[in-house]
Amino acid sequence: xxxxxxxxxxxxxxxxxxxxxxxxxxxxxxxxxxxxxxxxxxxxxxxxxxxxxxxxxxxxxxxxxxxxxxxxxxxxxxxxxxxxxxxxxxxxxxxxxxxxxxxxxxxxxxxxxxxxxxxxxxxxxxxxxxxxxxxxxxxxxxxxxxxxxxxxxxxxxxxxxxxxxxxxxxxxxxxxxxxxxxxxxxxxxxxxxxxxxxxxxxxxxxxxxxxxxxxxxxxxxxxxxxxxxxxxxxxxxxxxxxxxxxxx
Amino acid sequence: xxxxxxxxxxxxxxxxxxxxxxxxxxxxxxxxxxxxxxxxxxxxxxxxxxxxxxxxxxxxxxxxxxxxxxxxxxxxxxxxxxxxxxxxxxxxxxxxxxxxxxxxxxxxxxxxxxxxx
Numbered sequence: 001x002x003x004x005x006x007x008x009x010x011x012x013x014x015x016x017x018x019x020x021x022x023x024x025x026x027x028x029x030x031x032x033x034x035x036x037x038x039x040x041x042x043x044x045x046x047x048x049x050x051x052x053x054x055x056x057x058x059x060x061x062x063x064x065x066x067x068x069x070x071x072x073x074x075x076x077x078x079x080x081x082x083x084x085x086x087x088x089x090x091x092x093x094x095x096x097x098x099x100x101x102x103x104x105x106x107x108x109x110x111x112x113x114x115x116x117x118x119x120x121x122x123x124x125x126x127x128x129x130x131x132x133x134x135x136x137x138x139x140x141x142x143x144x145x146x147x148x149x150x151x152x153x154x155x156x157x158x159x160x161x162x163x164x165x166x167x168x169x170x171x172x173x174x175x176x177x178x179x180x181x182x183x184x185x186x187x188x189x190x191x192x193x194x195x196x197x198x199x200x201x202x203x204x205x206x207x208x209x210x211x212x213x214x215x216x217x218x219x220x221x222x223x224x225x226x227x228x229x230x231x232x233x234x235x236x237x238x239x240x241x242x243x244x245x246x247x248x
Numbered sequence: 249x250x251x252x253x254x255x256x257x258x259x260x261x262x263x264x265x266x267x268x269x270x271x272x273x274x275x276x277x278x279x280x281x282x283x284x285x286x287x288x289x290x291x292x293x294x295x296x297x298x299x300x301x302x303x304x305x306x307x308x309x310x311x312x313x314x315x316x317x318x319x320x321x322x323x324x325x326x327x328x329x330x331x332x333x334x335x336x337x338x339x340x341x342x343x344x345x346x347x348x349x350x351x352x353x354x355x356x357x358x359x360x361x362x363x364x365x
Contacts, residue, residue: 072350174347
């Protein structure tokens with residue numbers, strides 16, 4: 001169906017209750033993409049369940065914090081295996097396979113290098129809890145001012161990237177990624193065209209979300225620190241764009 | 249400066265220097281990491297030997313009434329520099345660990361595929 005080689009990276013950390021339905025959703029709606037599960041150091045049966053369904057797994061030997069600890073892994077994997085598009089897909093059941101086409105199409109059409117699936121554009125489906133929503137709004141406003149266009153959901157884990165972004169993170173900027181702000185701004189400074197598309201998300205199926213009280217309080221502080229950090233690096237990152245800008 | 253303090257700082261400096269040399273010889277400390285510690289040891293050793301230099305520094309240049317304050321400030325300055333150096337080092341190591349975790353995970357998956365074929 002598609003001439004683009006697409007990889008769906010399912011992020012999982014102790015998701016043995018959710019992963020089966022997520023993978024079944026992805027396999028039944030498969031329109032020609034490859035699926036890989038990035039197991040971020042789970043100590044439950046996540047790997048066994050994936051093996052039973054027949055989905056390949058990349059397992060981190062230790063947990064690397066939140067889902068951003070897996071970003072480098074899927075970029076490196078996609079680069080090594082020659083994928084044209086890679087999509088991040090959460091293993092907790094919040095994302096729907098039917099919505100994947102919405103974030104992949106802008107890349108296929110050449111409209112964007114980095115696509116974010118935002119649940120706040122149309123306001124349909126699960127919208128996250130209120131305090132977090134306010135913080136996301138503030139951070140998105142700041143990021144929007146830096147980028148020069150509106151962004152509504154900087155924390156969305158439902159994202160797609162093309163070869164430009166894959167190459168940048170797999171080969172040039174091989175460092176720890178802490179949050180969505182950093183990922184977005186680094187890509188922007190490298191010259192990636194960013195686009196946000198509306199998607200519908202659901203509430204996670206089982207278990208608690210990774211956001212608890214202390215991380216929820218630290219979230220805006222970390223967000224602002226990461227934004228400031230990226231702003232300070234912006235000149236260096238733009239120089240990198242000049243050096244590698246034509247590599248796709 | 250009292251004779252007891254002079255002997256105390258010299259002994260402390262000497263002890264510190266010997267400990268650093270011992271760990272470098274053992275291979276537990278890399279020479280590049282201990283340069284600052286050696287400087288601190290030498291500084292402690294230098295206090296009774298060039299006491300007049302510190303007194304001159306504190307009274308005539310920095311305007312302190314007590315020469316020991318200069319010593320404290322130099323010691324705290326050393327620690328600041330070293331903590332900052334360690335933060336940079338830690339950051340670099342943290343990035344390297346992230347790359348290694350990702351890389352080993354991918355290689356392990358590729359190895360498994362080879363065995364399953």
